[in-house]
Amino acid sequence: MDRKSIIILAVAIALLLVGSQVVDHFFPPKPIPPQALKTNVVAEAVPSATVAAPAVAAPAPKVPRPTAPEQTLIVSNQDLIWHFTSRGGGLDTVDLKDYPAAVIPPSEHAAVTRMASLNHNAPSPVLSVVGEGLAADDDYTLRREGGTVIAERSLSNGLRVVKEFDVGSNYLFNARLTFENTGTQPLPLPGREVVIGTSTAIGPLDDPTAMGTFWYNGIKTENIKDSWFANRTLGCIPGIPRAEYEGGAGNVHWAAVHNQFFALAAIPSNAAPRIVIRKVRVDAPEASGVSNSMSALLTNGFEAALAYPALALGAHQKLTETFTFYAGPKEYKRLAQIGQKMDNNLDLIMAFTGPFGFFSKLLLLWMNGLHAIGLSYGLTIIAITLIIKLVFWPLTNASTKSQKRMQALQPQLQAIAEKYKDDAVKKNEKTMAFWKEHKINPMGSCLPTLLQIPVFFGFYWMLRNAIELRGVSFLWAFDLSQPDTVTHLAGFPVNPLPLIMGVTQLWQAHLMPPSPGMDPGQQKIMKFMPLMFIALLYRMSAGLTLYWTVQNLLSILQTKITKTNDPAPAAGPAKKLK
Numbered sequence: 065m066d067r068k069s070i071i072i073l074a075v076a077i078a079l080l081l082v083g084s085q086v087v088d089h090f091f092p093p094k095p096i097p098p099q100a101l102k103t104n105v106v107a108e109a110v111p112s113a114t115v116a117a118p119a120v121a122a123p124a125p126k127v128p129r130p131t132a133p134e135q136t137l138i139v140s141n142q143d144l145i146w147h148f149t150s151r152g153g154g155l156d157t158v159d160l161k162d163y164p165a166a167v168i169p170p171s172e173h174a175a176v177t178r179m180a181s182l183n184h185n186a187p188s189p190v191l192s193v194v195g196e197g198l199a200a201d202d203d204y205t206l207r208r209e210g211g212t213v214i215a216e217r218s219l220s221n222g223l224r225v226v227k228e229f230d231v232g233s234n235y236l237f238n239a240r241l242t243f244e245n246t247g248t249q250p251l252p253l254p255g256r257e258v259v260i261g262t263s264t265a266i267g268p269l270d271d272p273t274a275m276g277t278f279w280y281n282g283i284k285t286e287n288i289k290d291s292w293f294a295n296r297t298l299g300c301i302p303g304i305p306r307a308e309y310e311g312g313a314g315n316v317h318w319a320a321v322h323n324q325f326f327a328l329a330a331i332p333s334n335a336a337p338r339i340v341i342r343k344v345r346v347d348a349p350e351a352s353g354v355s356n357s358m359s360a361l362l363t364n365g366f367e368a369a370l371a372y373p374a375l376a377l378g379a380h381q382k383l384t385e386t387f388t389f390y391a392g393p394k395e396y397k398r399l400a401q402i403g404q405k406m407d408n409n410l411d412l413i414m415a416f417t418g419p420f421g422f423f424s425k426l427l428l429l430w431m432n433g434l435h436a437i438g439l440s441y442g443l444t445i446i447a448i449t450l451i452i453k454l455v456f457w458p459l460t461n462a463s464t465k466s467q468k469r470m471q472a473l474q475p476q477l478q479a480i481a482e483k484y485k486d487d488a489v490k491k492n493e494k495t496m497a498f499w500k501e502h503k504i505n506p507m508g509s510c511l512p513t514l515l516q517i518p519v520f521f522g523f524y525w526m527l528r529n530a531i532e533l534r535g536v537s538f539l540w541a542f543d544l545s546q547p548d549t550v551t552h553l554a555g556f557p558v559n560p561l562p563l564i565m566g567v568t569q570l571w572q573a574h575l576m577p578p579s580p581g582m583d584p585g586q587q588k589i590m591k592f593m594p595l596m597f598i599a600l601l602y603r604m605s606a607g608l609t610l611y612w613t614v615q616n617l618l619s620i621l622q623t624k625i626t627k628t629n630d631p632a633p634a635a636g637p638a639k640k641l642k
Contacts, residue, residue, distance in 0.1 A: 423522025
């Protein structure tokens with residue numbers, strides 16, 4: 065397999081990994097209609113299957129709607145502002161003081177002044193309870209006792225529901241949900257769902273394909289997002305949409321509703337029986353004058369709830385469920401420290417898993433380490449690209465020399481191919497013997513490209529999730545975590561970095577001679593390869609396209625140096641084959 069074939073393979077892998085996001089950008093799925101929103105659902109007994117197909121859930125019996133005026137309580141510390149509501153007796157939203165809701169490009173002429181807010185525009189507050197006789201918007205009484213906020217509701221059958229929220233630090237807080245039978249007779253406690261939050265867009269330029277819900281079963285995580293609900297075959301062929309996900313069999317150790325850079329995670333003290341996730345309709349984040357080609361998808365939200373089975377409470381018996389919540393940025397180091405302390409691998413929220421996860425972690429540590437010594441994040445990306453190029457320099461240099469030698473021997477190879485054109489086995493034997501005679505390894509030209517594939521995809525996943533880059537400008541790019549849009553033409557964004565990357569890709573292809581044995585069809589494909597890369601990376605983050613552009617420029621420099629120091633041998637006439 066020659067170098068060009070390896071590049072084609074790399075592009076194919078890229079399309080498989082991120083193709084669904086590209087499809088969503090150009091052919092976005094329709095937002096869920098308002099009538100699909102389901103709130104009052106009865107939680108039944110724990111299922112044995114971990115994932116169930118969508119089913120029509122039976123609605124809970126009708127209960128009187130709230131009549132009392134809404135109460136609100138606001139509590140804050142150095143990191144967060146909690147907004148509690150009496151409607152549902154839970155946490156309505158939680159604001160992150162250090163993060164704006166959006167980073168707006170100067171060309172949009174708009175401003176977003178509010179803070180990033182989790183559970184924003186959600187249909188239900190955090191820790192609302194849904195079940196028979198219980199609704200997500202029931203009236204509770206709110207009060208504060210020191211650093212604890214208490215929400216309380218008493219039902220006519222003697223059931224008392226108490227929720228307590230303890231203000232914490234490091235983006236953490238604790239919550240307790242207590243069900244008490246205040247009567248003298250046993251009382252059935254119905255199956256119920258405890259809402260842990262809804263994944264919603266933070267700002268108008270959010271990437272809706274990054275929203276979803278993680279849950280951890282003690283071994284691995286599941287990430288349920290729009291692609292699961294869209295149910296497309298191979299990420300692009302339309303299927304029957306799903307409305308509800310059910311998972312878990314007594315092993316839900318934590319669950320987190322998340323978007324690209326923030327997460328709201330609930331960690332029960334004892335693993336929950338199961339988790340239910342629904343795609344719901346929400347209001348899009350407000351910001352007039354800001355354009356987003358996928359803004360319709362910002363009205364999609366993903367509500368997650370922990371489901372518990374029915375049981376009986378004895379006279380004056382209490383049942384308390386305790387939770388720790390994390391509401392904050394998706395910072396790998398912070399999440400890893402919390403996960404290590406609680407022994408629950410909370411850093412899996414970063415999605416640094418799979419074959420490229422190791423490289424994502426390593427590159428993120430490098431980036432933050434270089435930034436800590438004074439480099440801007442834009443310069444750290446350039447520095448890491450340079451380090452990677454230097455590490456692979458000997459291999460790439462040997463590859464370029466090998467390719468030049470193979471090019472010089474092309475007449476002999478063509479002679480072999482012509483003589484044994486009707487005998488593929490013999491042609492392969494003679495070709496391999498020819499390589500051995502001239503001490504050339506045909507794999508040597510593609511090995512450097514093959515080894516750099518995991519580095520590239522590790523960089524891709526790292527840059528896509530690195531909140532460190534959010535709001536960081538470099539050159540004309542206003543935010544390295546977003547495309548470097550400078551203006552719009554007829555509504556289409558103008559992103560210079562992918563275009564520059566395409567030019568450098570063409571330049572690099574021009575410097576590289578065609579691989580020996582490449583047929584005309586492959587050569588035509590290679591001419592269009594830069595266009596494929598532009599299409600693939602056009603709406604990706606400026607940080608990623610910056611890396612790829614610098615990588616191309618360094619490859620061009622290395623090719624020129626190699627050609628200067630090791631001129632190509634003259635191609636001799638084809639030898640007569642025996």
